[in-house]
Amino acid sequence: MSEPRLKIPEGWEERAPEGWEWSELWEAVEVGKHIFTDEFVRKAIDTGINPRTILDDGLFPGFNLQGDRFTEQIIFIPEMLITARAMKAGLALIRPLLAAQAEKPIGVFVMGTVLGDMHDIGQSIVAIMLENAGFQLTNLGTDVHPDKFIETIKELKADLVGFSALLSTTVYYQKVTIDEIEKAGLRDNVKILIGGAPTTQDWADEIGADGWGRDAVQAVKQAKRLIAEPRTAWA
Amino acid sequence: MKELSHRERFIRALRHEPIDRLPRFFRFKREAKEKVARIFGITDAETGLGHQPDLELRMGNDVVLYQIGINAEFSHREIAIGDTWHSPFNVGYGKSGLQGRNEEEHKEFMKTQEYWGPAKVVPENFPSSHPITSMEDLKNYKWPDPDDPRLLDPIKKMVDEYGDEYFTMVDLSSTLIEAAYAHIVGTQKFFLMLFDQPELIEGVLDGLTEYYTELGKNAVKLGIDMIRVGDDVGAQQSMMLSPDSWRELAKPRFEYMFKEFKKVNKDLFIKLHSCGDYSPIIPDIIELGVDLSGLMQPTGGNKDQVGIKKKYGADLALVGGFDVQNLLPRGSVEDVRAGVLEVIKNLGVGGGYIFSPSHYILADVPIQNIWAMYEAVQDFGEYGKYPLD
Numbered sequence: 001m002s003e004p005r006l007k008i009p010e011g012w013e014e015r016a017p018e019g020w021e022w023s024e025l026w027e028a029v030e031v032g033k034h035i036f037t038d039e040f041v042r043k044a045i046d047t048g049i050n051p052r053t054i055l056d057d058g059l060f061p062g063f064n065l066q067g068d069r070f071t072e073q074i075i076f077i078p079e080m081l082i083t084a085r086a087m088k089a090g091l092a093l094i095r096p097l098l099a100a101q102a103e104k105p106i107g108v109f110v111m112g113t114v115l116g117d118m119h120d121i122g123q124s125i126v127a128i129m130l131e132n133a134g135f136q137l138t139n140l141g142t143d144v145h146p147d148k149f150i151e152t153i154k155e156l157k158a159d160l161v162g163f164s165a166l167l168s169t170t171v172y173y174q175k176v177t178i179d180e181i182e183k184a185g186l187r188d189n190v191k192i193l194i195g196g197a198p199t200t201q202d203w204a205d206e207i208g209a210d211g212w213g214r215d216a217v218q219a220v221k222q223a224k225r226l227i228a229e230p231r232t233a234w235a
Numbered sequence: 236m237k238e239l240s241h242r243e244r245f246i247r248a249l250r251h252e253p254i255d256r257l258p259r260f261f262r263f264k265r266e267a268k269e270k271v272a273r274i275f276g277i278t279d280a281e282t283g284l285g286h287q288p289d290l291e292l293r294m295g296n297d298v299v300l301y302q303i304g305i306n307a308e309f310s311h312r313e314i315a316i317g318d319t320w321h322s323p324f325n326v327g328y329g330k331s332g333l334q335g336r337n338e339e340e341h342k343e344f345m346k347t348q349e350y351w352g353p354a355k356v357v358p359e360n361f362p363s364s365h366p367i368t369s370m371e372d373l374k375n376y377k378w379p380d381p382d383d384p385r386l387l388d389p390i391k392k393m394v395d396e397y398g399d400e401y402f403t404m405v406d407l408s409s410t411l412i413e414a415a416y417a418h419i420v421g422t423q424k425f426f427l428m429l430f431d432q433p434e435l436i437e438g439v440l441d442g443l444t445e446y447y448t449e450l451g452k453n454a455v456k457l458g459i460d461m462i463r464v465g466d467d468v469g470a471q472q473s474m475m476l477s478p479d480s481w482r483e484l485a486k487p488r489f490e491y492m493f494k495e496f497k498k499v500n501k502d503l504f505i506k507l508h509s510c511g512d513y514s515p516i517i518p519d520i521i522e523l524g525v526d527l528s529g530l531m532q533p534t535g536g537n538k539d540q541v542g543i544k545k546k547y548g549a550d551l552a553l554v555g556g557f558d559v560q561n562l563l564p565r566g567s568v569e570d571v572r573a574g575v576l577e578v579i580k581n582l583g584v585g586g587g588y589i590f591s592p593s594h595y596i597l598a599d600v601p602i603q604n605i606w607a608m609y610e611a612v613q614d615f616g617e618y619g620k621y622p623l624d
Contacts, residue, residue, distance in 0.1 A: 032430065073473045078426040078480065085427065118361040121422050122470075167359060168560050169599045197471040197535065198560045215472060 004068035006030075012057040017047060022058050029062030032082025034089040041090045051097035059090045063132060071217045077121065084128040091131060105136035107159040107227040110152050112140030114173035117196075119166035126164070126195065126216045133220050135160070135227075146173075146180035153181070153190055157234040160223055162193035162213070171198050175207040182208075189234055191226035195219055236618065241297035242460070245402035249504055249526050249552045251587040257579065257616035257623070258297040258402075260554060260591040263290070265311055266598035271605055283311025284389070288397070294609055297589075298461075299397040302406040303386045303450065305414050306465065309360050319363055323379040326418045327364030365421040373438045381449035387457065394458045405454040407447050408465025408508065412476070412485050415439045417467070429480070436484070444488040448495045455496050461504040461527070462496055464489065469511025471535035478515040489523055497524075506554075510594065512536025514543065521550045529555035530582070533593055540581035544588075554589040556582055557608070563592060564599040568607040575611035580622045590616055 006026060016022070025044075028036040037059075044054045066083040069075040109130055113120050120142045131137045138156060140148060144163070153161055161181070165171040174194050181187055194204050195213040204212035211226055213219025236255045239247065245258045263271070265282045272280035272290045279287040284307050288299045308322040319327045367373050394403055409417060416425035419439050428436050451462050466485065468475055476484075489507070496503055506527040507520050514537040520528055530540060533556050537543065540556055547553075557563070562574045575590075582588040590612050596605060615622055 076473065076477045076480070077470070077475045078429050079477070081423065081426050082430050116359075121426075124423065168564050169359065169597055172599075197532075200534075200561065203561075 004065055004072060004074070006061055006065045009057045009061060015053045015057060016049060020047070020049075022061070025058045026062040026065075029059055029083060029086045029090070030065055032079070032086045034082070034086040037086040038089040038093065041093045045093060045097065051094045051101065052103065054090075055094050055098075059087060059094070060132070063087045067129065067217060071215070077125070080125055084125055087132060088128055106134040107136070107223070108156050109135040109137045109160045109162065109223065110140065110149065110156060110158045111137065111162040111164075112144035112149065113142040113196075114163045114165045114170055114177055115143060115145050116173055117165045117167055117170040118142045119196075120164075122166075122196070122216065123164050126162070126213070126219045129216050129220050130223060133224065135223065146177045149177055150181060150184045150186065153186055154184075158190050159227055159231070160191045160193060162195065162219065162223070164194070164196040165199065166197050168198045171196065171203065174199070174203075174209070178207055178209060188232040191229065191231060193219060193222055193226065241401045242399070245297045245589070246460070246504075248586060248589055251549070251552065251585075253618070254586060255618060257583055257588065257590045257612065257618075259295045259612060259616070260298050260300075260589050261291050261294050261296055261596065262300070262591075262594075263596045264598060267596045267600055267605070270602050274602070274606075283307055284386075286389075292401070295613070296401075298402040298404050299393055300404045300406055300463070301390055301393050302408065303390075303454070304407045304410065304447065304465075305418050306408045307406070309362075312360060314360050324418060325366040325376075326362050328360045329363040330360060362418050362421070365419060365424070367419050367435070367439055368421065368424055370432070370435055370438075373435060373442075376442065378442055378446045381446055381453060386450070387453055390454050390459065391457050398458060398460075402461065403459045404461040404463055404506070405451070405459050406463040406465060407451055407454075408463065410447055410464040410466045411440060411443055411488060412481070413465070413467040413509075414443050419443070426476075429476075440484060440488060444492060448492045451492065451496050452499050455499040455503055459503075461506055463506040463508060464492070465508040467510040468516075469509045469513040469532070469536065471511055471532060473536055474513055474515060475511070478519075481516055482519060486519055486523065493523060493525075517543070517547050517551065521547065525551065527552045527554055527589070529553070529591070530593065532560065533558045533578075534560050540578070544582050544585075548582075548585065548587055552587045552589065553582055555591045555593045557590070557592045559592045559594045559596065559600070563596070563604055563608065564601070566604065568603055571604045571607040572611045575608055576615050576622065579612075579615045583616070583623055586618075 025040045041054060044058060063083060066075060066080060070080045111127060113123055127137055127139045138152060140152060149161060163174055163177055165174055178192060191210045193211045193213055194209045199212060201212045211222035213222050239255050244254050247254045248258045268280045268282055268290060275293050277290050280290055281287045286301055305324055309328045314320045314328060314330050316330050319329045321327050367376055390405055397403060416422045468481055493505055504526045507525045508529050511532050512535060528551055530553060557578045562570060
């Protein structure tokens with residue numbers, strides 16, 4: 001594999017005011033300067049740049065670069081976390097503006113760690129990456145009871161639900177949660193993704209999940225694939 | 236070859252010398268241990284600080300292990316749902332809601348027990364509060380007493396009782412990076428602090444190094460054969476932090492620790508354990524003079540056991556490699572038997588290998604699979620016979 005490179009968005013100059021430069025922001029997200037990112041994004045908003053443009057041209061390049069490096073095992077959890085934190089700082093400012101422009105998320109995603117499992121470091125990375133990919137994301141955190149999943153799925157009319165489990169002793173709750181979603185009559189309304197260290201494609205098939213995310217990048221790919229698949233519309 | 240004593244066998248394996256059969260090293264979590272103990276008619280199957288090795292020895296363990304340190308305090312302890320228990324490190328621990336926090340949730344939990352049959356699902360204990368999250372906390376923090384007889388007396392007893400016949404090992408885990416992120420600071424905070432306030436992380440790691448060095452030296456003075464440090468830096472597919480960060484944060488501190496231990500006993504053996512894939516730092520581990528290390532999660536990351544053996548097997552004795560994530564809890568009896576054979580073929584040929592499941596045997600393992608593993612290692616673990624001929 002070749003060394004991941006910064007992908008500079010094509011034609012960004014035409015979408016930015018005269019003399020504008022994004023490169024400082026690309027680097028800030030890459031090295032995880034969250035305070036600088038916050039300040040820069042505020043400046044961009046004040047300048048009147050379209051929020052979608054700020055996201056695509058300003059925030060994504062540095063984030064995607066780190067995502068690629070993470071996949072290639074060039075960087076690791078600490079570096080990915082600070083980049084995710086910087087990205088989050090920028091997103092927090094952009095998200096309300098996108099909503100005000102009535103820009104629709106590509107899907108509503110509910111996620112959490114199954115009942116009994118308290119490990120969420122990987123999940124928090126997946127959450128941010130899904131959000132960056134354009135999903136409206138609700139992260140229920142750790143140790144989530146199946147009822148809580150069901151309640152949230154209904155309330156938000158979710159398109160996708162994802163649950164992770166780190167332990168071989170808690171992974172069974174992925175099955176329980178799917179069974180409970182089925183019993184609640186919601187199985188055809190949502191696509192289900194699973195992940196976590198002891199999980200495999202075989203396990204996903206066995207318990208009737210729609211997809212398995214081997215890692216954070218795969219989880220996002222799977223989510224994008226599943227959102228395009230047909231499912232029963234919410235009433 | 237004539238039958239060796241357990242201690243001889245283990246030491247010879249560490250030195251890559253010819254042996255009669257593969258040394259064995261089984262470790263259990265309480266629920267699994269109680270299940271198997273019943274079969275052998277063993278009544279005391281205590282784990283953790285009250286550890287009783289009878290069952291492990293009955294299964295052919297060549298080593299007697301006693302664990303002290305952060306993990307020993309919390310991981311085998313019974314904590315009621317909803318309770319928080321504070322360890323001597325002032326870390327708070329609680330159970331997750333796996334068994335249910337009320338009648339109704341408990342019913343839900345019992346359904347899962349029916350599905351698994353004899354393989355019970357049990358909740359683990361989790362750190363729920365962390366004592367050092369600021370420089371102020373660090374300044375005021377009191378490390379536990381490394382001369383604590385509560386920890387050292389059982390080691391003396393182990394050496395007196397088993398030291399002649401068996402290899403004796405003291406496990407100081409979790410020791411350094413893992414101790415800091417999982418317990419003392421909190422995982423997310425630890426990783427962010429590496430950038431935001433590195434002096435806090437350095438301070439915590441220095442404190443841990445000092446404490447464990449003293450505690451370990453006390454254990455070595457009692458005549459044990461091996462110190463095991465356990466420090467999880469591997470995730471399923473890769474390392475959690477970069478090999479360079481590990482070299483900066485952990486390597487010099489372990490170097491200091493091991494030198495201090497060897498000042499007490501220059502013949503001391505050292506084992507370094509990490510869960511997950513930590514293959515990028517194996518050369519560093521060898522450089523530190525570690526004698527034994529594991530292949531802990533054969534299902535993810537670097538799965539090339541033959542390659543690892545070929546590359547590092549001459550400089551490092553290996554342990555583990557038998558999958559406890561999928562094969563042992565969920566494979567059939569035939570799968571387990573085939574899995575044992577494969578691992579022994581991969582790692583046992585030529586010596587320098589200690590058979591062990593890749594981690595603790597957990598509560599979710601069906602008893603027939605434990606039995607199948609136990610039988611298979613007897614059938615395939617003898618040197619001079621297939622597959623070790």
